[in-house]
Amino acid sequence: MADGLVQARGLRKRFGDFEAVRGIDVDVARGEVFGFLGPNGAGKSSTMRMIACVSPRSDGSLQVLGMDPESQGPRIRARIGVVPQLDNLDQELTVRQNLEIYGRYFGLPKAHVRAKAAELLEFAQLTDRADAPVEPLSGGMKRRLTIARALVNDPELLLLDEPTTGLDPQARHLLWERLYRLKREGVTQIITTHYMDEAEQLCDRLVVMDGGQIVAEGSPAELIERHSTREVLELRFAPEDRPAPEELAAFAERVEELPDRLLLYTADGEHAQAELARSGRVRSRRSCAGPRWRTCSSGSPAGPGGLMTAVETVPRSAGRVPGPVGGVLIVVEHMWLWYRGNWRATVVSSVLQPLLFLLAFGVGFGALVDSTGGAAAATGVCRTWCGSRRAARRLGRADGGVRVHLPVLSGFKWQRIYHAMTAGPIAPGQVALGHLLWVALKTAGAGAVYVVVIALVGGVAGPGVVLSLLVSVLAGAAVAAPVTAFAATLESEGSAFTALFRFVVVPMTLFSGTFFPVDRLPGWLQPVAWVSPLWHGTELARAAALGAGPPPLVLLGHTAYLLALLGVGVALAVRLFTRRLEP
Amino acid sequence: MTAVAPPPPAPSRIVRLLPAGSYAGRAHTLLLRSATASRTTWLAFVSGFAEPVFYLLAMGQGLGSLVGTLPGPDGAPISYAAFIAPGLLAASAMNGAVFDSTYNVFFKLKYGRLYEAMLATPLGPVDIALGEIGWALLRGGLYALGFLAVMGGFGLLVSPWALLALPAALVVAFAFAAVGMAATSYMRSWQDFDLVTLLVLPMFLFSTTFFPLSVYPRWLQVVVECLPLYHAVELMRGLTTGAVHLGMLGNLAYFAVMIGVGVVVATRRLDVLLLK
Structure with a gap:
């Protein structure tokens, strides 16, 4: 060689x-x-x-x-x-x-x-x-x-x-x-x-x-x-008519039993078939012998009792079309099942992350602003301190809201779970709504943990906190809805989302009064806060938690902005899910 | 058309320390691959410049007006923006390198089976490790350059030493990329990446990026002083404010160790993972 x-x-x-x-x-x-x-x-x-x-x-x-x-x-x-x-x-x-x-x-x-x-x-x-x-x-x-x-x-x-x-x-x-x-x-x-x-x-x-x-x-x-015959005869029978392989041994060199058919290895398939028909075991109408190795799979000789006609009666539970709310809840349940196996990811991003920010900006900055003193500090300490607390919560929410894109994308792209859902009786719109409802529930859960932690370390407690929790869920959903809609248009986890995150979400997070009052920003940067759902949410949550703040009309304005964003986002998400999932 | 793929060069003495056939001397072809691939993701690439600038704007302008001035590395008061800018530079070097060497590498390793395809060519695990770390560095270097330019625009670079901040950023990025890649080779699923977040985020927040060491009690100061990002921030802050001292060689040594350990572990693990 x-x-x-x-x-x-x-x-x-x-x-x-x-x-x-x-x-x-x-x-x-x-x-x-x-x-x-x-x-x-x-x-x-x-x-x-x-x-x-x-x-x-x-x-x-x-x-x-x-x-x-x-x-x-x-x-x-x-x-x-x-x-x-x-x-x-x-x-x-x-x-x-x-x-x-x-x-x-x-x-x-x-x-x-x-x-x-x-x-x-x-x-x-x-x-x-x-x-x-x-x-x-x-x-x-x-x-x-x-x-x-x-x-x-x-x-x-x-x-x-x-x-x-x-x-x-x-x-x-x-x-x-x-x-x-x-x-x-x-x-x-x-x-x-x-x-x-x-x-x-x-x-x-x-x-x-x-x-x-x-x-x-x-x-x-x-x-x-050496190891095989020239042809293979393939025979299919209805289960009750199927002869034992030994019965056919005389007609071929070797008989192989497969779950749905018998294979007869023989030099001449057609001849063996004719012999079988003559013996009365198989009444054949169509030829099924194929040249050489198992290349023939189309044969269907009719057996005495007919061919593969047995229909067994199996007790069935008929599928039902769920109602508009039922379908949404089924989607939520699916998400919950998934979450139970993957809870660790959410704990880090939704609970630990905002807590770390709270620690950094609440405690770290509290000390810093305190020690530097000065006129600004008098109000600054309090505002940074209280603000950062809300701030951290907001930040967590926005982040959670924004992170919905990955599960959405993977639902479409990698796991195709949404396609599986809509192949059943669930409508694409219900998938979108279920998804958003799940995000809102998760936000509420993480927010509740956060509130408990704040109460434990001696922060603000009282009925206002519950209200601020509700507000934070609203703000989270208002961010999540348009992002979900956006994710439904993505083909892959390419640059589009990263760019959106860095060009839109990061500035809206940083310039939204979370870490410091908006009026500390140069005038030309303040409009960034006005369009940011985070700023509206922060204003509302801060007012709710502290029990004091801007006049009711202004608060109403903030609420209206968030609701409008939520409404547009939901409508868009439903429409885009439908477009993507309908054949 | 006749084509003869040139045989890979004979291994040099240093390379002979590594397992036979693990280095073909063509790590640069991975850079070419990454550069070609990033043509379709240029928007994400460009947005990497923007993020630290937004932080600088928000924290420097907004918080800076609350904080006023802080004592700099040599005790002289500096503006809050001048205080955090080198911190952000160090943090962005870390974040970029960690992202590139963990998420990106894991995806290629597990889902893209990209490295499997590369190993069918003369390339070996060392080419892959060096090529991927090199790309993370190149990208990190460009971001650092952009950020330094912005700092210059805000008048935050007051010393010629600041020119050295760019190579320093590369050293920092190299160290984090090497260790990140080594860590990635041990990861089993996406869930493990929470641990990365769990390490990187507190480091970003507490390594004197946003406030000085003096705010902590002594025991916590010792903990912070052990963190790699703390050393990166020390290095950057010394260079951009011109308060350079010999102790900074100690900071550099910290990264030299990280680089050495990271590269060796990453290469060996890739060898085990890919050549079984």
């Missing part, structure tokens, strides 16, 4: 006590397409990772391109191409950039990767999507891009780990066609698969792996010859 690209002897891979690969010998010659066939967990991928020099072997010897992966990993990797089992394309780059940047990892010059990328886009039939993001591509397109990416360094050896798993038949054939082309160009390929038909289509030679060992070896034709 002087020309062997890969040579393994007694190759082993252990993960702790588990041995994934148990001493295999493999030789792959230049120019051939070599396959590892076997079920999940057979040790195929572990072997591939060792050959790809990203997984140190536990025992045995391994040579790839005549070098030892242990000491020459980067040099070997420079000359091979890897197509992993799961696509790991760079989601932050476009299709073309994925190819170009990957080429740069190989140290290829800029002009070269640019030309190579154009060539590979053509190869992968993605030229018209070149400057599109990767995410919306179909599974087949992503797979082709991953293969194209693996070719960017013109590899001598291409490793493909289950290249077509999960693809539809069309995408699969297109991929096969591309792999033939590579073979014609002389690229050595190692492929893992659990489909015999794929191995047969692509491989010159293959080994069958099971339980970490090689159990058979040869060309696909030899293996089929």
Whole structure:
């Protein structure tokens, strides 16, 4: 095997006590397409990772391109191409950039990767999507891009780990066609698969792996010859008519029982079917024998008792359409269930964070303003002290309100829970309302904890505090509603939200009278406070807690502003959720 | 078209200390990748400049009018804005570096499987660690430069020593990025990031960023003096006000240790996580 690209002897891979690969010998010659066939967990991928020099072997010897992966990993990797089992394309780059940047990892010059990328886009039939993001591509397109990416360094050896798993038949054939082309160009390929038909289509030679060992070896034709029959007859029966496999043993070389059908391995499927019909066991109207390995799955011979017609009577609980409020509550309940498993996140952001701010600005600043003295301090101490207390609470609320975007985004994007909800009888608007109601409830809960803490350290207590709690829930919801609506328009957690947070939320938080009275700001900055829901909320909460403040008409104005913002936000959220979730 | 990927350079003596094949000398290609990726997120990138400026405006202008002046590092009174500006500079270096090296790295590690793709190329874990830390640094450096310019505009830079605040910010960012990346390699889920918030937020609030050490009782002062951000703020405040003294070398040493420990742990952990 002087020309062997890969040579393994007694190759082993252990993960702790588990041995994934148990001493295999493999030789792959230049120019051939070599396959590892076997079920999940057979040790195929572990072997591939060792050959790809990203997984140190536990025992045995391994040579790839005549070098030892242990000491020459980067040099070997420079000359091979890897197509992993799961696509790991760079989601932050476009299709073309994925190819170009990957080429740069190989140290290829800029002009070269640019030309190579154009060539590979053509190869992968993605030229018209070149400057599109990767995410919306179909599974087949992503797979082709991953293969194209693996070719960017013109590899001598291409490793493909289950290249077509999960693809539809069309995408699969297109991929096969591309792999033939590579073979014609002389690229050595190692492929893992659990489909015999794929191995047969692509491989010159293959080994069958099971339980970490090689159990058979040869060309696909030899293996089929040795281990299987030329054809498989597939029979489906209604459960009560299904004969025992032994009854059919005379009609085939081997009978395999699957949950929904029987497979008869035979040299001539049609003949066996005719025999079966003649024996009266199966009255056949349609042919079902397929050429070779299990490529036939469309057969449906009619059994004596008809075909798959049994309808069992199962007691059912009929689904009901929930009322307008019921649907919202179901969504809230869902959120609560989720929260129970993830409460830690909320405790830190909703409770600890405002408390830390309270400590910093209440105690730290209290001391500072006190010690510096001066005319300003006389009122300043009191106002900073009392103000910061409310301030911290406000800040927590705003922050909580703003943070709704992440769960919303993940509801749409990653977990698709909203889609699951609306696939049932719940309306998109109810999802939006339920979500907001949940935020309000959470705000109230965190606020209550906060109030208790303040009361314990000897802060303001009394009926006003309860009122200020209500106000803070209103302010929190008024922030959360428009943010939720905004989040419903986002496609990804890209720059839009970060920018919104830093350009809008941060200034509205800082300049809203939370840390110091608004009149301390230069005149041109004061309008920032006027538009900030936080300022209106702070004014209200402070008046409620202290029992003194601006005249009622002004307080009414603050309330009206918050209610208006809430109303607009809710309307927007409902509309945008509906637009996003309706098919 | 023929293409021969150039073989990675032979490992130098220092690199031989690391596991074989873990460094291809191409960390800069990760910078290229990050720069290309940030083209689509430029708005978030730009907004990073704005945040500390808003803080400076709000705290310096608003609170400053309540507080008046404070004693500076050398005892001479300075305006409140001049007091907090170096604190904000240090804090933004910390925040940027921590964000880049924790959330971003975790996402790429767990969900994007980006590093897996990189390791299929000649790149090794050391390239990845250096490349990612380098990007966090580059970004942090640009933000620091922007903030220093704003400080200059407000007349808060009174000493030529302030020129050194930029490299100092880079050292601080490097240290936090290295330790952040090492910590990220131990994280199992997003829940663990609350611990990051739990460490970073109190540090931001209490490390003499907004008020001097003298407001604390002695025992609490000792605690604060152990925090990394405290040393960063000391460094910055000394440089921007011109009150430079030899003790600042001690602050620098603190970060040198953080960098050393962070880089070694991060690289080794990436090796364990990715090359199993």
